[in-house]
Amino acid sequence: MIPLLRIxxxxxxxxxxxxxxxxxxxxxxxxIQLAMLADGKxxxxxxxxxxxxxxxxxxxVLNGYLITYLILQTLLIHIPLLVALVAGDALxxxxxxxxxxxxxxxxxxxxxxxxxxxxxxxxxxxxxLLWLAIVALGLSTLLFGTGDMINLKSDAFVMLLKDDILWRxxxxxxxxxxxxxxxxxLALLLSVFADNSIxxxxxxxxxxxxxxxxxxxxxxxxxxxxxxxxxxxxxxxxGFFDAPVPYDAIGRSALILLIYxxxxxxxxxxxxxxxxxxx
Amino acid sequence: MRRYMLxxxxxxxxxxxxxxxxxxxxxxxxxxxxxxNDYIADVKIKIDVSFMKVPPLNGKLYxxxxxxxxxxxxxxISILPKNSYNLTLNNLLPPGNVTVIDGGYDTVAxxxxxxxxxxxxxxxxxxxxxxxxxxESNMLALHTETTTRDNGTxxxxxxxxxxxxxxxxxxxxxxxxxxDYKLPKGVTMDYTGTDxxxxxxxxxxxxxxxxxxIDYLSYKINTGLTDDFFKEKKQ
Amino acid sequence: xPVIAETKELTKRFGDTLAVDKLSFSIEEGDIYGFLxxxxxxxxxxxxxxxGLIYPSEGTVYIKGTAFNNRKRHLLQHIxxxxxxxxMYGYLSGWDNLRMFASMSDKHIPNARLHEVLExxxxxxxxxxxxxxxxxxxxxxxxxxxxxxxxxxxxxxDEPTNGLDPQGIAEMRKLIMQLSKEHGKTILISSHLLHEIxxxxxxxxxxxxxxxxxxxKAAQLLNPGETLIEAETLPCEDIAAKIAPTQWQxxxxxxxxxxxxxxxxxxxxxALNKWLVENGVQVLELRSKHSLEAYFLSLTHDTAxxxxxx
Numbered sequence: 001m002i003p004l005l006r007i008x009x010x011x012x013x014x015x016x017x018x019x020x021x022x023x024x025x026x027x028x029x030x031x032i033q034l035a036m037l038a039d040g041k042x043x044x045x046x047x048x049x050x051x052x053x054x055x056x057x058x059x060x061v062l063n064g065y066l067i068t069y070l071i072l073q074t075l076l077i078h079i080p081l082l083v084a085l086v087a088g089d090a091l092x093x094x095x096x097x098x099x100x101x102x103x104x105x106x107x108x109x110x111x112x113x114x115x116x117x118x119x120x121x122x123x124x125x126x127x128x129l130l131w132l133a134i135v136a137l138g139l140s141t142l143l144f145g146t147g148d149m150i151n152l153k154s155d156a157f158v159m160l161l162k163d164d165i166l167w168r169x170x171x172x173x174x175x176x177x178x179x180x181x182x183x184x185x186l187a188l189l190l191s192v193f194a195d196n197s198i199x200x201x202x203x204x205x206x207x208x209x210x211x212x213x214x215x216x217x218x219x220x221x222x223x224x225x226x227x228x229x230x231x232x233x234x235x236x237x238x239g240f241f242d243a244p245v246p247y248d249a250i251g252r253s254a255l256i257l258l259i260y261x262x263x264x265x266x267x268x269x270x271x272x273x274x275x276x277x278x279x
Numbered sequence: 280m281r282r283y284m285l286x287x288x289x290x291x292x293x294x295x296x297x298x299x300x301x302x303x304x305x306x307x308x309x310x311x312x313x314x315x316n317d318y319i320a321d322v323k324i325k326i327d328v329s330f331m332k333v334p335p336l337n338g339k340l341y342x343x344x345x346x347x348x349x350x351x352x353x354x355x356i357s358i359l360p361k362n363s364y365n366l367t368l369n370n371l372l373p374p375g376n377v378t379v380i381d382g383g384y385d386t387v388a389x390x391x392x393x394x395x396x397x398x399x400x401x402x403x404x405x406x407x408x409x410x411x412x413x414x415e416s417n418m419l420a421l422h423t424e425t426t427t428r429d430n431g432t433x434x435x436x437x438x439x440x441x442x443x444x445x446x447x448x449x450x451x452x453x454x455x456x457x458x459d460y461k462l463p464k465g466v467t468m469d470y471t472g473t474d475x476x477x478x479x480x481x482x483x484x485x486x487x488x489x490x491x492x493i494d495y496l497s498y499k500i501n502t503g504l505t506d507d508f509f510k511e512k513k514q
Numbered sequence: 515x516p517v518i519a520e521t522k523e524l525t526k527r528f529g530d531t532l533a534v535d536k537l538s539f540s541i542e543e544g545d546i547y548g549f550l551x552x553x554x555x556x557x558x559x560x561x562x563x564x565x566g567l568i569y570p571s572e573g574t575v576y577i578k579g580t581a582f583n584n585r586k587r588h589l590l591q592h593i594x595x596x597x598x599x600x601x602m603y604g605y606l607s608g609w610d611n612l613r614m615f616a617s618m619s620d621k622h623i624p625n626a627r628l629h630e631v632l633e634x635x636x637x638x639x640x641x642x643x644x645x646x647x648x649x650x651x652x653x654x655x656x657x658x659x660x661x662x663x664x665x666x667x668x669x670x671x672d673e674p675t676n677g678l679d680p681q682g683i684a685e686m687r688k689l690i691m692q693l694s695k696e697h698g699k700t701i702l703i704s705s706h707l708l709h710e711i712x713x714x715x716x717x718x719x720x721x722x723x724x725x726x727x728x729x730x731k732a733a734q735l736l737n738p739g740e741t742l743i744e745a746e747t748l749p750c751e752d753i754a755a756k757i758a759p760t761q762w763q764x765x766x767x768x769x770x771x772x773x774x775x776x777x778x779x780x781x782x783x784x785a786l787n788k789w790l791v792e793n794g795v796q797v798l799e800l801r802s803k804h805s806l807e808a809y810f811l812s813l814t815h816d817t818a819x820x821x822x823x824x
Binding site: 004015099102104110 | 598
């Protein structure tokens with residue numbers, strides 16, 4: 001199992017396309033940071049409009065913590081795509097280039113192969129998040145300094161004290177890891193049905209986009225199903241920036257994500273075990 | 280016009296009562312309060328507004344008579360209700376000649392207080408009328424109700440302890456009226472999880488009353504703060 | 515000789531299509547087993563079933579006497595295979611590809627063995643190049659290196675000469691013979707071209723539409739007592755009348771104005787040639803076709819009957 005995982009990671013990290021994702025994350029983070037350097041004040045003014053009519057808010061509002069939050073808010077929609085790029089390619093990509101049949105003539109179990117592919121995709125997703133933490137959190141706090149953080153929710157204005165923030169980011173990244181694990185499992189499941197990676201990648205994104213719309217739209221018909229959609233729970237990391245932190249809800253969300261992940265991986269193993277390899 | 284009529288009525292009533300006492304009381308209180316020209320206070324501010332989730336903020340509150348005020352939080356973000364005259368009694372007491380109306384006696388915090396109503400002499404300010412409940416024995420204002428032109432009515436409770444002599448409160452609680460706050464969910468992409476409470480809360484409308492409590496932990500009085508100190512770069 | 519791989523009543527259906535139909539055969543140690551059939555005859559499906567890539571609808575594959583299924587994938591340790599195209603990771607070097615697949619083996623394979631197989635397949639010196647820069651022939655060789663690196667008993671080579679130029683085909687043939695003779699490998703080689711199989715195989719199995727047509731020793735199949743002789747001639751209208759009264763009439767299979775097909779012992783061909791020339795038939799060419807080829811060709815016209823004994 002371990003040698004197989006090493007092989008899988010070796011393959012992932014010897015492929016130039018793997019690094020495109022890291023480049024994209026860096027680019028988006030830098031663009032947001034530069035935009036904030038250039039015109040952050042008017043952005044803050046605009047964002048705080050609803051509150052600043054009634055309250056005087058002074059001090060370093062536009063600090064690294066707030067900018068990290070903005071980057072996460074933007075990027076955590078895109079990172080599933082980047083995770084899908086690798087996880088969706090895991091089985092379908094091998095089928096596409098014809099190496100899947102060669103792999104499966106070796107005395108390794110199909111279930112083992114699925115688990116290794118999943119683990120490798122998750123490791124890749126974690127490294128993406130780690131990189132995101134470095135460029136978003138690291139670089140933003142370097143450029144803008146730290147300070148108290150303002151988090152605007154639709155119905156509340158949340159302020160967190162400077163010394164009470166870093167752990168929230170650690171927890172948020174850990175939670176995002178869980179969400180990305182779920183995305184990787186979904187992409188892997190779609191990957192088992194396809195013989196080229198475009199389908200699973202676009203399929204994963206399509207499902208996430210459609211379900212996110214269901215999760216976000218405030219329509220009664222969607223309200224009934226949204227608690228059961230994994231996309232509703234993928235943004236659970238934001239819970240760590242609420243006061244007080246809704247641990248119960250976050251715990252439940254984490255559990256739901258884990259259940260989805262388990263179901264996706266189990267389904268992948270089931271389908272892959274039954275599948276005739278015709279590629 | 281309404282204000283003019285109100286003034287006439289109040290003036291008429293005041294002649295019937297012991298206006299002299301009330302006026303003297305008000306000026307005496309104002310003099311006592313204005314004996315503090317400036318101060319620097321360590322404060323702890325609790326903002327209790329339904330839509331504001333702000334932890335208690337520790338900071339330094341700088342004040343200079345008559346209306347300069349600044350909160351400093353060691354590089355942190357400071358949040359104060361917009362019209363900072365709400366925050367200290369000084370700002371609620373109209374300067375110059377005023378019309379004082381005796382409002383009789385009442386009880387505030389188990390203490391007998393003399394109620395005076397003050398109408399500012401010039402009518403350009405935001406304050407229309409201030410009702411002050413004065414503890415005559417200690418010469419302290421325990422409660423005020425200020426009617427403003429644009430900001431509704433502001434109630435303020437004051438509690439005293441260590442700085443009674445300067446009429447500086449240990450704790451001020453004031454109640455403000457607020458407009459509701461709402462951002463589109465599509466913009467903020469809130470996380471509500473499956474927490475029923477959170478989902479309910481996210482839906483229902485908000486009350487529009489707010490309460491701000493300032494605990495003054497210590498004062499440094501008349502330190503000679505200059506006006507320049509209060510000039511800040513615009514955030 | 516012990517049997518290395520065997521199938522019994524192997525059947526595969528894809529929906530309504532019957533791809534392989536009750537196919538039974540066995541590969542013995544030391545065989546170069548030629549697996550012959552047209553494109554689409556079911557060769558690849560059969561090979562994939564042997565390797566557990568495709569699950570049989572019915573029937574069983576036995577590897578070294580043990581029934582093979584998804585829970586017995588360790589049996590694949592005894593087999594090395596290249597299937598259809600030799601696809602590998604183009605962004606990795608030949609060495610990386612080889613080492614990667616070698617490490618999927620049950621046992622540890624030392625680097626010395628990797629060098630050894632690269633030497634055998636003739637890729638020594640090119641192993642550090644990226645595979646995407648390899649020619650088709652080099653990819654095939656690397657494929658064989660990957661297939662044999664764990665020293666399996668049976669090598670399965672599915673259409674190993676596909677896409678190779680004539681020189682490459684000749685080299686591949688030489689390599690296959692070398693693997694059999696010098697390294698003692700049992701080899702299953704599939705092709706849709708008879709002449710490729712006939713030059714290397716010790717046993718031949720012909721399948722058509724998923725069914726077994728012929729199976730036997732190559733020597734018997736390829737050197738029968740009689741062979742078909744095609745005489746291509748200039749148009750000659752009365753040739754049938756000329757032949758009819760002669761001894762050659764008994765050998766005639768088919769006559770048309772441009773040529774005659776005889777079935778006879780190859781030793782009689784010079785006499786036939788002499789007679790044709792003496793009787794004014796202008797012969798352009800005499801071609802000998804052994805019966806397996808004729809038989810194999812006839813399959814394409816769908817006239818074959820299964821399980822014909824030769």
